[in-house]
Amino acid sequence: MIHSLCLKNFKPFESEFLEFRALNLLSGLNSTGKSSVLQALLLLRQSYQQGLLPKIGLALNGEWVHIGTAQDAFCERAKENYVGFEIVWKDNNKGIWRFNYDSKKKEADVLNLALEPTDSEVYQSSLFSKKFHYLQAERIGPRPFNDISDYQVQRLGQLGTRGEYTAHFLSLNEDKDIPNNQLSHPMAKSNDLSNQVEAWMREVSPGTRIKINSNPDMGLINLQYFYGDSNPYRATNVGFGISYTLPIIVAALASPPSTLILIENPEAHLHPKGQAKMGELLALAASCGVQVVIETHSDHVLNGIRLAVHDGKLNPKDVQLHYFQRQEKQGQAFTEVVSPHIDRNGRIDQWPEGFFDEWDKSLEALLEPAGE
Incomplete structure (x- = not known):
């Protein structure tokens, strides 16, 4: 499990240190660097799978992520000509990578390795193994x-970055019991993946x-959907x-402990209750030893x-919140990361400007007398 990530001269970050726990939530306004954190991890995995790590360099474009050119990856405020990543795992294994940035080769799509290869043991972690979903x-x-x-499905155990292989994955594993009993839905007919997926889907669509x-x-x-005893409906x-929800539910339910799951916008196309249930499911997965970002x-x-924290389903010490906000200093924009803490009662200790406060602002405006 990843304990911390340090980014050097990468995209909006000249130098940024981020702590990680079992469940990690990245939030903030658009274009403040949230996706860049995920991209740093994906670049390392991508480069390893392309055979460029540990000895050659960093692949900026590939199956997992497409950054563009060296100039796109390099922080414009950087004072040194390298892009660096440092990861520390819970077992104290550490991976350090530095890649040269040459302004004369700013259109290159591979950054050459600047340091000697990092400890080979780090490549046994979930970031580089089959125990990974994005x-x-x-x-x-x-x-x-x-x-x-x-x-992708049988050999690598993947769902596809867009969830395109979820139906195939489910068809091959539908009769297998889910690896984490704590994720078992009380209304499911059995503990197998198919029934558990259906039960959790009913939280989104009864x-x-x-x-x-x-x-x-x-x-x-292809997938067909029923509602009670209705005729089957096409997915369309x-x-x-x-x-949009099915791949997330399958990934959470099918992942054994020590799997790393990266998810962008799990709320997409979901109504508020479904979004809250998605948060609960991912919290339960994290309580079982799955690391979720x-x-x-x-x-x-x-x-x-x-x-989930309030109800005792997840220890507050296993939750890490990071809020990304844009600041400006001496005419230059940069990203600042604020990390609120959550307590045993589910309360959050600080609410920086813009941190999920839009409803309060709108309510205050609505309580003001209407204009003439």
Whole structure:
């Protein structure tokens, strides 16, 4: 499990140290650097899978993330010509990477390694192994059919960065019991993945049932949805919320302890109750030893986490909040990170300007007498 991440001269960060715990929530206004934190981790994984780590360099573009050029990755306020990442894990293993930035090669899409290779043991961690899931903000919407990939699903255990292989993953693992009993939904018929997924989906869309139809000869698979005893509905007729939510639920339920899950905008296309339940589910996953990093704009997701802490389902010491805000000094904009703490009752000790306070501001404005 990652204990801390230090970013040097990477995108908006000249130097930034971030603590990590089991459940990590990144929030803030747009373009303040939240995604850059996830991208730092994805770049390391991507470079390792491309064979550039530990000895050659950093791949800026690939399967997991697309940064662009060296200039896009380099912090414009940097005083030294390198991009650096440092990760410390809970077992005190440490990975240190530095990559040269050459202003004469600013269009390059690989940064060359500047330091000797880091300790090879770090490449045994979940960041570089099969025990990893990343679901980006732009997940796959409703489709008549989804792709099958034996390589991604059977060999690597992946759902796809857009959740495009979720149906295939579910079809292969639907009869297996979920690895963490604490995630078991009390209304599920059994502890197998299929029934648990349906039970948690019903928190988002009451009465939901799922049917998987596979055609391996054509390399396609599709999902149909039932509501009670209704006729089956195509995925294209049940809305985006179901399709966007399903990969997150499957990832949370199917991941054994020490898995690392990165999720962008779990609230997308969900109503407020569904968003809060999503926060609760991810909090329960974190209580089972799964490390979860969430980028979100949703106060409902945050409140789902707070309620899980309040109800004793997650230790407050296992929650890390980071709020990213834009500041300006001497005509230069930079990102400042504020890290509020949550207590045993689910209360948060500080609410910096812009930290999920828009509802309070709107309410105050509504309480003012209307203009003539």
